[in-house]
Amino acid sequence: MLTKKIKNIVIAICSIVVAVGIYAYTEYNRKSPDLTNVKAIDYITASALINTYSNEEEMANKKYLGRVIQVNGTVVEVINQQDTAFTIVLGDPSFMSRVSCTMDKNHIVSAKKYDIGNVVNVKGICTGYLMDIELNNCLIVE
């Protein structure tokens, strides 16, 4: 009876150790998320996002920094850095700042269909504002 109880305890402890090990291994090797199924916290036009950041960067960061947003705008530039990075830039030629969207590697092929003048919806993670507002891990929402 006692032996069986000890056996059950050992099995339970081993199960917990294995489960923790699998969780730790999975968590350690987790890649950056694909945003396909991630809901954006806000849907905004490129012009409105540029205005928000230009007027009050600190407040804009509190709202958007590190968050997933979806931006609608006209493509004003496409930058292909030797296929190591592919960036679609949204904006308006009359604006000094733009929205620079670095595409997720898994979504570069679909992004290459678009060119200057196309109106697109881009979902990505806002990383902040230098001369442009920067979005990472981006994909085009068809």
Place this chain on the structure above:
Amino acid sequence: MKIRTITTLSVFFIASSFSSIGQKRFFTKNSTISFYSKTTVQNIEAINKKALVVIDLATNKIEFSVLIKGFEFEKALMQEHFNEDYLESDKYPKAIFKGSFDRQVADLNLSENKTITVNVTGNLILHGVTQTINTVALLQLKNNAISATSSFKILLSDYKVKVPNVVGNNISKEIEIKVNTGALQQLK
């Protein structure tokens, strides 16, 4: 108009004034800044390809700005710890370097293909802390374009970056930073 807008606009207005007297100001929004932590336990690398770099050959100045959240790691967990626990990127979203070369480069002929070594001294603002950096940079002139590369090392403790003891052996106390501007555009 807010301070940030003024700062952004000033880049262009100052650039315009320099361009009119010598057209020696160059910039790019797509420079690569990477850093490396090497220990016996683990090597960590992160890369940011959207750094803003301005080089002014007329005044020997170089500046770069980079968004901390723009650094990408191979592993998401490392990226999260980097942003949330170590660099606190919500509080300190940017790193900025402002420095100058030690020699006159205003008379360089851009059409000449050559590489010039310069000493660079300046201030790096990271994690809300300003420290002086001395390093060497290579200015490359090729086909009427200019680019620059450099690397230097920083101590995490100098920038008040605290690493918990439990991962102390995984993260080097000294981090190597590499800058590769790629081709800069001349401001006109």
